[in-house]
Amino acid sequence: MTPLSLSFGRKLLAAAMLLAFTVSAGCNGDKCYRAETSTLSKVTATARSTSSTLTQDYFVPNGDFECGLTPWTVEVPDAAASYFLGAPGHTTSNSFQVRFTPPTRGTQFGVSARIISAPVRVVPNVAYRLNFWTYFDNQNAGFIGVKFNGVARYTIDATDHGWGGDFTSNTVDYTPTNETVTITFEYLFVSTASLDRIDSVVFAPVQ
Secondary structure, three states, rough: OOEOHHHHHHOOOOOOOOOOOOOOOOHHHHHHHHHOEEEEEEEEEEEOOOOOEEEEEEOOOOOOOOOEEOOOOEOOOOOOEEEEEEOOOEEEEOOOEEEOOOOOOOOOOOEOEEEEEOOEEEEOOOOOEEEEEEEEEEOOOOOEEEOOOOEEEEEEEOOOOOOOOEEEEEEEEOOOOOOOEEEEEEEOOOOOOOOEEEEEOOOOOOE
16 A cells, blocks of 8 residues: 655645545556545544534545546437547546537437546535546537536536647536535537547545
């Protein structure tokens, strides 16, 4: 078992919270720190609205897609869309990618594909921040929507940051009211052949 570097952990610490994190070897060496097979230590925090202490996890499991797709769930209602893991990633080898080949053939409420995280344990009524990186290969590549526990919260359009063929960072603030959060990314396309990517998904308390 190899401890995650302290310098990385500090970036994700919330005030008065302590992170202790260990990694299970076997999936691309040190890149599997967000994998389902990793051992996530529990962070004890004091909820701001009460004096009780609760336990939470810190990361979206396999948020950098370096350990396959487990434990993510992928749904593809549109036969014009296909998904895969591959290069380039934001900072590692892989990203989650959806290729759209028009015309559309059966979207679900406009959604061609979606990927759903495993539930992440959180402290209710504490502010969290989702950070993730997106890549659009052309300015007509549609957009990606974000849902927390099935409720739409954020959209990023191909032109919001300048599509430019580069990964760009996105942040979404969210204060959960439940003890678990499930994060969904939905891919919605228009009429242009496109390739959209997401990577480096992190969900942590706001510092």
